[in-house]
Amino acid sequence: SHARxxxxxxxxxxxxxxAKLSSIDLHPEIFPVGTAAATSIDHTSVTLWRGKNRQDGQAVFNLLVFATFAESLWHTMLDSAAEYGVTVAHSEELA
Incomplete structure (x- = not known):
């Protein structure tokens, strides 16, 4: 974990x-499964990588952030997603 x-x-x-939060081009041809990049989102250092697609084909994006900034980043992401509707699930529910 290293406090992340x-x-x-x-x-x-x-x-x-x-895409509203980062300057990285996340198009699947540019950022395919397995690709990773270091970036900044809302003044927070983030390691972003494309995980294996879900069974329904939806892309999965993983963000690794210092734990002390995680809550702030989480709220920034919820604000950014609000116009699209958003559902929050715990990792146990996604397994």
Whole structure:
């Protein structure tokens, strides 16, 4: 863990929501499964990588952030996703 928190995002508008927060081109041809990048979102250092797609084909984006900034980043992401509707699930529910 190294004092970091993991946030995974998926769904129809996940890429669009993240594009509002980061300058990284997340198009699947540019940022395919397995690709990783260091970036900044809302003045927070983030390691972003594309995980294996869900069974329904939806892309999965993982964000690794220092734990002390995780709550702030989480709220920024919820604000960014609000216009698309958002559902929050715990990792146990996604297994």
């Amino acid at each position: 928190a993991l946030i995974s995002v998926s769904g129809d508008k996940a890429r669009t929501m993240l």
